[in-house]
Amino acid sequence: MIETAPQTEKAVLVGLIYNNQDERQAMEYLDELEFLADTAGAHILKKFTQKLDVPNVSTFVGPGKLEEISNYIKVMEADTIIFDDELSPTQLRNIERQLECKVLDRTNLILDIFARRAKTAHAKTQVELAQYQYLLPRLTRMWTHLERQRGGIGMRGPGETQIETDRRIILDKIARLKEQLKKIDKQKATQRKNRGKLVRVALVGYTNVGKSTLMNLLSKSDVFAENKLFATLDTTVRKVVIVNLPFLLADTVGFIRKLPHDLVESFKSTLDEVREADVLVHVVDISHPGFEEQIETVNNTLKEIDSGDKPNIYVFNKIDAFTHVAKDEDDLSPKTKENFTLDEWKNSWMAKNNLPAIFISATKKENIEALKKVLYDEIKVIHSQRFPFNDYLFDVTWEEEE
Structure with missing residues (x-):
């Protein structure tokens, strides 16, 4: 079987300009988000901004801006939309329903990069714990869309082909990972002590x-x-x-x-x-x-x-x-x-x-x-x-x- 290199995902970025910000600062933030996305392997098509006092509780940006983003994604056939803030489970669900494409927030993107960068068992355990803690309040959304998740940026799961649908199992995993890290912490503390x-x-x-x-x-x-x-x-x-x-x-x-x-x-x-x-x-x-x-x-x-x-x-x-x-x-x-x-x-x-x-x-x-x-x-x-x-x-x- 011949393996092919994964295709670069086409993504758009979205950020808000708050009252205490100027537009230049907001664009600097989106430039950093672009660097994060590039590190994760995405190709950025466009950056969208909107001036709001606070994020829209349902869709992060306003309905008109979301419609504009939706039209652009359909025309350009973008794969992913990335927001420069952490989205609530409700916002994630509503945005995915309207845009019908993969939606990531800043936290998910950073976790994906950490998953790529983790090489040692220690780092992998730390990242895996953070991933499960991020997924826990988003179980409903993840399970609903699990079948059509094909991997890629932000979908690099904590090491399993399918995340269990049982919240108790997830909590058990978090508990076990915390115990593992406690043991690693003790080993690291001993190493530091032995350095004199x-x-x-x-x-x-x-x-x-x-x-x-x-x-x-x-x-x-x-x-x-x-x-x-x-x-x-x-x-x-x-x-x-x-x-x-x-x-x-x-x-x-x-x-x-x-x-x-x-x-x-x-x-x-x-x-x-x-x-x-x-x-x-x-x-x-x-x-x-x-x-x-x-x-x-x-x-x-x-x-x-x-x-x-x-x-x-x-x-x-x-x-x-x-x-x-x-x-x-x-x-x-x-x-x-x-x-x-x-x-x-x-x-x-x-x-x-x-x-x-x-x-x-x-x-x-x-x-x-x-x-x-x-x-x-x-x-x-x-x-x-x-x-x-x-x-x-x-x-x-x-x-x-x-």
């Missing part, structure tokens, strides 16, 4: 900001790095030595706007590397137009997992890709973020928040030595407190390494 008292540093940040590339540079390892969302699911820990100062460096899963709560819960043991870190290296993509909001998203997620008060080093990556819009001298209007040069960003709030900040390019290896110096100084303080009899280590000056 070495200072722990965790790379954190929005997804696709270059954490794994930076990990490879600092640890001289070969962690998988790719220009796709959620390239890293399993935490990788490496022992790193700068000058003569050893520490443990962990590369963690990237955060994202509206990261599904079930995923945060199921990835608890992975996020424990962040909780138990002594220093967080917050990697930021300075070339992304919405990097300030990405910083806020990461900081809010860190607070959610009780890690918001740890020592932080801000690493603004991808300076090689940074661009700005030069302002005309005759233009008397106030500068916007797009007009700021890199030097102006360096002298903005980022340099004045009393936290170490460094600007680098991991791919071009720019300012990596400066980053190592900042890391060295931060870790040295903790190391000298933890190992007071090893102060002789610091007799070596930084210049001697270089």
